Structures are given as C-alpha cells and as structure tokens.
Amino acid sequence: MTSLTGYLRADGRKGIRNRVAVAYLVECAHHVAREIAWPNRDQAHVIGFPGCYPNDYAQAMMERLCTHPNVGAVLLVSLGCESFNRFRLESVIRDSGRPVETLVIQREGGTAATIGKGQTWIADRLQDLSRAQRVAMDVSELVVGTVCGGSDGTSGISGNPAAGRAFDRLVAAGAACIFEETGELIGCEEIMADRAATPELADELRAAVAKAARYYATLGFGSFAAGNADGGLTTIEEKSLGAYAKSGQSRISGLIKPGDLPPRGGLYLMDVVPDGEVRFGFPNISDNAEIVEMMASGAHLTLFVTGRGSVVGSALAPVIKIAANPEMYARLSADMDVNAGRIILGESSVDQIGQEIYDLVLGVAAGQQTASEAMGHAEFLLTYKSFEPIGPACLPA
Amino acid sequence: MSRTDDRLLLLSPDDNVLVARAAIAEGEPILVEGLVLPLTAAISMGHKLARRLIPAGEAIVKYGAVIGTATTDIAQGAHVHTHNVRSNYTATHTLEEARVAYEAASEVGKT
Incomplete structure (x- = not known):
C-alpha cells in the first residue's frame, strides 16, 4: 500500500x-x-x-x-x-x-x-x-478528474469502463471524482439522472445535458472530431455512451461548474457548457481546456483515456494516460501509462485494469512521474466563457 | 455466443450491432448469428457490423441504447457507420470529402 x-x-x-x-x-x-x-x-x-x-x-x-x-x-x-x-x-x-x-x-x-x-x-x-516538508495525506483528500480524448470504437469498451472502476474505488475511499463534458453525455441524460442523489439533482443533470445539446446544435457541430469517425464512432450519442462509462457506477453527489470545489468526497458532474446565449464559440476547444477546468475545481491529477492516441499532459497536475486501443498502444506505448487495450484482446478484465489505474493514481499522488510528465508535456489552454452560479439543488447536503 | 465470431463483440443482448475486436480483411468469412458471411469491406478495430438486417429508419442499438438511425437498409454483416447511419442529435463531421478532394487534386498534380 x-x-x-x-x-x-x-x-x-x-x-x-x-x-x-x-x-x-x-x-x-x-x-x-x-x-x-x-x-x-x-x-x-x-x-x-x-x-x-x-x-x-x-x-x-x-x-x-x-x-x-x-x-x-x-x-x-x-x-x-x-x-x-x-x-x-x-x-x-x-x-x-x-x-x-x-x-x-x-x-x-x-x-x-x-x-x-x-x-x-x-x-x-x-x-x-x-x-518544503511533505505531510501525511489520505486518499479521501484527493480530487481526481477524468477526460477522454481522441476517442474511438475501443474507448467505450476498454479504457472508459476501466477508468470508471478506478473512480468507483476512489469514491468508495472518500475521494472527490469529477467527470465532465456534458456535450459528450448527449443521449445518456436519463440513465445518468437515475444515479443522482436527489430528484432535484436529477433535474439539474438533465438540464445540463439539454443545455449542451442546444449549445452544440447552434454551433452546428457536436463534440465530435473527424478522427472519432475514423476510429469507428458513428454519432455523438454513440461517443457519449462510451464516454459516460468513465463515470463508473457510484451515486452522483452533485453538479459543479468550473472552479467550484467539491464540498466533500463523492462523484461530481462538471457542467462545462456556458450559460446564456452562445457567445464565445465552442465550450472547450480541445482536451486541455477540459483538464484546466477540472484543475480549477481542485483536481490533483487527471485520468485521460485515449483510443486514437493523444500525447498531451498538463501544466500543474499530472495526467495518467490510459490507452484504450491495443494497436495504438503498440505504436505509442512510450506516451501511455496504462494499456487498457488488453481488455479488447481478452488478456485482462475491466476490473484488473481498473485496479491497475487505482494503484497508479496512488503512485502518482505519492510522486511517481507519469509518461507525459517525464517527457515534459505541460499543455495549458484557457479561453472565454460565461457562467451563472450553480443553484441550491446542485449540491444536496 | 458460439453462433458469432470471437472477433465480434456483442455489448448488450438488445444490440443490433457487433463491435470488431480486431481488424478483419475484405472477403474474410465471418460468423454472424449462425450465418457465415464474406466480409464485404475491410473493417478496423472498434468499428461496427450489423448483427441482423437493419431496415432504413430503424434505431441502431449499441450498449443497449439508441446511438442513431439507419438511413438505408443495412444487410446482416455489413459495416454500420456514417454512410448508413445518422445521429438523432447533431450531424457527424468527417474529413472524408476533404480527403477525397485533396487526393484527387494530388493525382492531377502528378501527371
């Protein structure tokens, strides 16, 4: 341990x-x-x-x-x-x-x-x-984010469910875990609302996804890149169902917006789509903007699941790279921390990879360098947005 | 599950698509729900095949959930993707047109 x-x-x-x-x-x-x-x-x-x-x-x-x-x-x-x-x-x-x-x-x-x-x-x-001296720290003091980037048809089967298992273990240990990009939860609103801690929070979760659907419809593009389709994903709702698996099975404790600190341990959805009229363009223009928002809400590190093969890291907070696709892993293994592609090949179970991710979270928190950290990746991206504060139903007692 | 190829993954019993766990070459025989079919076009890892005939207008179901609508009849064993499925939310953006145009222009440049 x-x-x-x-x-x-x-x-x-x-x-x-x-x-x-x-x-x-x-x-x-x-x-x-x-x-x-x-x-x-x-x-x-x-x-x-x-x-x-x-x-x-x-x-x-x-x-x-x-x-x-x-x-x-x-x-x-x-x-x-x-x-x-x-x-x-x-x-x-x-x-x-x-x-x-x-x-x-x-x-x-x-x-x-x-x-x-x-x-x-x-x-x-x-x-x-x-x-500076380090002091003892408990898993329950960790804040962990998750993001997927360069997703393909393997992400939702291997890397994302495995990240979800790691989230379940972290939440059970008292940590605060954040998942986000409501534009990639389009089509999942009802199954997600069923996991809300209260009926009022369920309404807030549904409303957040409905806002994202409206926002992206106005812009004319979903949160979907050309490479997603090359990798076998056909529609935004298919990508969403795969991305949703990163959230695991825990009860959803609250909805936060970028910069809101989770009040205690639990699983939180971050609503990243701006409020009001469509004003400053796409909510998050690429993956690092999402990582930055979770850092602003206190994330110490981020689990990043990739199918096509993203190589990014982040300034300030380490990024753990989880390869979903075994063919990609073979090409980019030096950029990856975990090979969840073994699930596709039938060599490992989702639970085994979930455990590996959980153990690595503790190792990285204790000082172990991630692949992207070791290679000097320190990307950062912040653009214009506007938000209203969250309502009282978003963080039930 | 013996009635379907090991290389094809059924994610939920309600699904009408199967996911390829490996790349499969064009013409290779595949076993889909007890039928041996030649694969009509090469398929990459993570892509989908029809588990049975999917008529135009029918929902595409993966993970037990709707992921879009068939825009044309899709034969059993055929590739299910952007050419025969549309989103029920926002249209899918690909670089296919740009790639075809670019490659055509490059060919002209070579002659």
Whole structure:
C-alpha cells in the first residue's frame, strides 16, 4: 500500500506536486513567461490567459489555478496594458500564503530585462520550495478528474469502463471524482439522472445535458472530431455512451461548474457548457481546456483515456494516460501509462485494469512521474466563457 | 455466443450491432448469428457490423441504447457507420470529402 504525502497549504488542502506557476496575463506576455520558465521547465509551468478583454470566468479560473494545491509559488507576467485584473489576482494569491511577484514588461524594460529578473525569482523560489516538508495525506483528500480524448470504437469498451472502476474505488475511499463534458453525455441524460442523489439533482443533470445539446446544435457541430469517425464512432450519442462509462457506477453527489470545489468526497458532474446565449464559440476547444477546468475545481491529477492516441499532459497536475486501443498502444506505448487495450484482446478484465489505474493514481499522488510528465508535456489552454452560479439543488447536503 | 465470431463483440443482448475486436480483411468469412458471411469491406478495430438486417429508419442499438438511425437498409454483416447511419442529435463531421478532394487534386498534380 502506497502511503500518501502532500504539501499542506494554508486553506487546508494538500498538493501532490510543488510547482511554480508562471502566469502570462495576455498573449503578448506569453513568450516572456515561457522564456522565464524554460531553464526550470520541469518544475516551473506556464499557464495564462491570452485575451486582452476582461472576463469574469477567466479571472476566477486564474485565481483558482494560481491557488491550486499543487502550486507553491506564482510569478505573474503582465505586458502592462491588458485588461486582466492583475491587482486582484496578486492579492488572492498573497492571501493564500503563497509567494507571488508581478513583473510588468513595459515597466521592467522589455523582454530581456523581464526574462532575467523572472528567471532569478524562479530560481530563488525553487530553492525555497526544495526545503518544503511533505505531510501525511489520505486518499479521501484527493480530487481526481477524468477526460477522454481522441476517442474511438475501443474507448467505450476498454479504457472508459476501466477508468470508471478506478473512480468507483476512489469514491468508495472518500475521494472527490469529477467527470465532465456534458456535450459528450448527449443521449445518456436519463440513465445518468437515475444515479443522482436527489430528484432535484436529477433535474439539474438533465438540464445540463439539454443545455449542451442546444449549445452544440447552434454551433452546428457536436463534440465530435473527424478522427472519432475514423476510429469507428458513428454519432455523438454513440461517443457519449462510451464516454459516460468513465463515470463508473457510484451515486452522483452533485453538479459543479468550473472552479467550484467539491464540498466533500463523492462523484461530481462538471457542467462545462456556458450559460446564456452562445457567445464565445465552442465550450472547450480541445482536451486541455477540459483538464484546466477540472484543475480549477481542485483536481490533483487527471485520468485521460485515449483510443486514437493523444500525447498531451498538463501544466500543474499530472495526467495518467490510459490507452484504450491495443494497436495504438503498440505504436505509442512510450506516451501511455496504462494499456487498457488488453481488455479488447481478452488478456485482462475491466476490473484488473481498473485496479491497475487505482494503484497508479496512488503512485502518482505519492510522486511517481507519469509518461507525459517525464517527457515534459505541460499543455495549458484557457479561453472565454460565461457562467451563472450553480443553484441550491446542485449540491444536496 | 458460439453462433458469432470471437472477433465480434456483442455489448448488450438488445444490440443490433457487433463491435470488431480486431481488424478483419475484405472477403474474410465471418460468423454472424449462425450465418457465415464474406466480409464485404475491410473493417478496423472498434468499428461496427450489423448483427441482423437493419431496415432504413430503424434505431441502431449499441450498449443497449439508441446511438442513431439507419438511413438505408443495412444487410446482416455489413459495416454500420456514417454512410448508413445518422445521429438523432447533431450531424457527424468527417474529413472524408476533404480527403477525397485533396487526393484527387494530388493525382492531377502528378501527371
């Protein structure tokens, strides 16, 4: 049995990593942020928001991400003329007890001066963080997300049900587990509603999927990529049924939106589709946007099931890659952490792979590197959205 | 389950499609519900075959749930995919047209 330890933060949450976040506050500061992080890119991860126009969702997401339990210090990189409220962001980070500094490129004297100053700050912080002590941590303190990307006709038979078994075990151990992308639950609304903790929550789950169906219908495309069809998936509802299997069999404890923290252990659906009129385009333009939203809700790590073969990882929180398709695994095994394709070949049961995933979650939480972490993957994506707060029926007592 | 090929997976007893657990070549004999049929087109892992005749307009059922509607009669053992099924929600987007056009243009360029 792996004994977990974590980095205790002032809000009581514990991190399984101790990263420095280097956050650009507009695309114009992205290059400078990347150069600052580069010499220490294993521990200093670049996150940020590219837009120059203010957005409440992006502000809230950056505040959550910069105070994520896996983050030990934050360097903000501003061009100087963007609309992002850097004053408020810096104050939220300072109040969380983390070291924080803001570098404004226009004030520091441009690219080279800012990079030099930023690199020095990062090196100093990493020295401080290297002295941090880990404290005992329980499985029930973990928050785990799940996503599928590059899905094919094998995903719903092997990787997704196995991830679901791991979720069942985590929920039983008291952890908080998050599944999401309501646009990929279209067609599953009734079977999912049957698992809700209360009838009122069941209505909220149905409404979230109905909103997603409307939203995607307006945009003219489902949450379905060309490669999904190449891999044997014919319709969005077929993809949905396979994706739904990631949620396992547990009772659904609540519905949250990006940035809402699960109040206790249990299984939560994250509603990722914006509220109101269709405004800023597709809800999540690719897989990393989904991972980022679960991190904003506190996810320490993410289970990522892929059939076609996604290679991404994530900034801040490790990603466990679960290969659904044995042919893909043979080609991309170095990018994968778990070969659920063995289920297709009849070599392993869904339960066995589920157990393997659960054990790996504990190993990664204890410090073991995932394949994507070891190869330096630290993708990050945040775009514009707008949400109304969740209603009282979403989190039953 | 002896009446159906080991390479074909029945996910739920209500299903009218079977899922290929391995790639199967065109013309290979396959056993579907007691009938030996030659596979009419190569099929990749994860793709679906009709378990029985599926008339146009009938629901396609996989995992015991509806995943779309047949747009044409689908013969037993035939590939079930975007060419003969439509979504009951949003249309499926593929790169097939773009690929055909691109390959045609590339052929013209070579001559």
